[in-house]
Structures are given as C-alpha cells and as structure tokens.
Amino acid sequence: DAGITQSPRHKVTETGTPVTLRCHQTENHRYMYWYRQDPGHGLRLIHYSYGVKDTDKGEVSDGYSVSRSKTEDFLLTLESATSSQTSVYFCAIRGGADNSPLHFGNGTRLTVT
C-alpha cells in the first residue's frame, strides 16, 4: 500500500456531526489527494495538497475541508456530515507532478445516518 494508512477504516456517524478522516504517509511524497468513490460515479477528486499548507479544490469539494500541517498527514473534515457524504474515501499520494502515478490507501468507509 505504498506506506499509506487511512484511519479510521470504518465510521458511522449521524447527520450534522463533524467528522475527520486521516491519511498518513511514510514516503515523504509532496502530493496528497482525497477522493470519494460511489457506485456509478467512479473516483472523484475532493481536495488535494501540493505541499505543507498548500491545498486546492477538486471537482466535489463542497462540504469538505482539508488541512496539511506536515508532510506526512493530510486530514479531510466534513464540517457537518450529510447523508450524501456516505461514501468510500480514498487517500492517495504522488511523488512528483509530472508523469508519476498515484498510490492509494485502502480507504475509509463512511456511513452518515
């Protein structure tokens, strides 16, 4: 799994509560990404980071925020969880921007009831 740990692996939470998912890498890679995966939609980019404290939005960023205070950790926060945010969330890392693949963690399954 390319030195990527996602926590928790499973989470059930109630609508309106805040939730934070963590991604930890041991590869010292510059780029980190958060994707969500839903049936019929494939992998969709939520946010990504190109360095410590440098982040940008993806295609489905509404309702999510991220933080990267150190190279190895990238946090995804749902400020007020909604049922539409029930999904599997994947973190990915990438060593360089040019011509290098993403490597993924094993995901966090989030259920919002």
Added chain:
Amino acid sequence: GESVGLHLPTLSVQEGDNSIINCAYSNSASDYFIWYKQESGKGPQFIIDIRSNMDKRQGQRVTVLLNKTVKHLSLQIAATQPGDSAVYFCAETYSSASKIIFGSGTRLSIRP
C-alpha cells in the same frame, strides 16, 4: 469538459484467454496515462503507465496501447487468471498538472 471513459462496463472472459479493456479520453492535451486495478474492499492498485511519446508499453502479462490519433487507450492482459478479477480504471493527466482524472471503470470477470 475533460473526460475519461470506458467503452464496456463489464467484461467476461474465459480463464486462460487474453483480456482487452478499452478506454477513450477526450483531452488531447493529456500526455500521461495510467491503468489501475481495484479488488473488492481495497484501494486502486497501480498496474502500468504510458507516456504520450510511446505507443506501447509492456509489463508482466500486461500491455498498454495508446492511439493518440483516436484518443484511445487499451489494457491487454495475457492468459487471464482468476486473480485478475477486479475493476480496472484508466486515468489521464498532463505534464505539470496536479489532478488526475479517472474513468468510470470496467469490471473483469473470469469464467472457469
């Protein structure tokens, strides 16, 4: 807008036969392409990649073909095995881009 898609959502092949999974992309500026395999309950796993200055690249039992003229990408798996059962995604990006765009995936199933 940019899009990466797959022609077939499911593919069933006989064990031992070769599999071919196709992908179309729409961004002519894309110059780097990647294939991923995703097994149930796991994250996508990198299989093989290809740069736009190449037409073909081979790995262990896998070959990726790139046809820039028609913006088409394919993944060939030789002598398909039960362990190849998974969903396969293609992805595209271009130099200096931080974002990688994924296709919707093809499920490969193996008949004994």
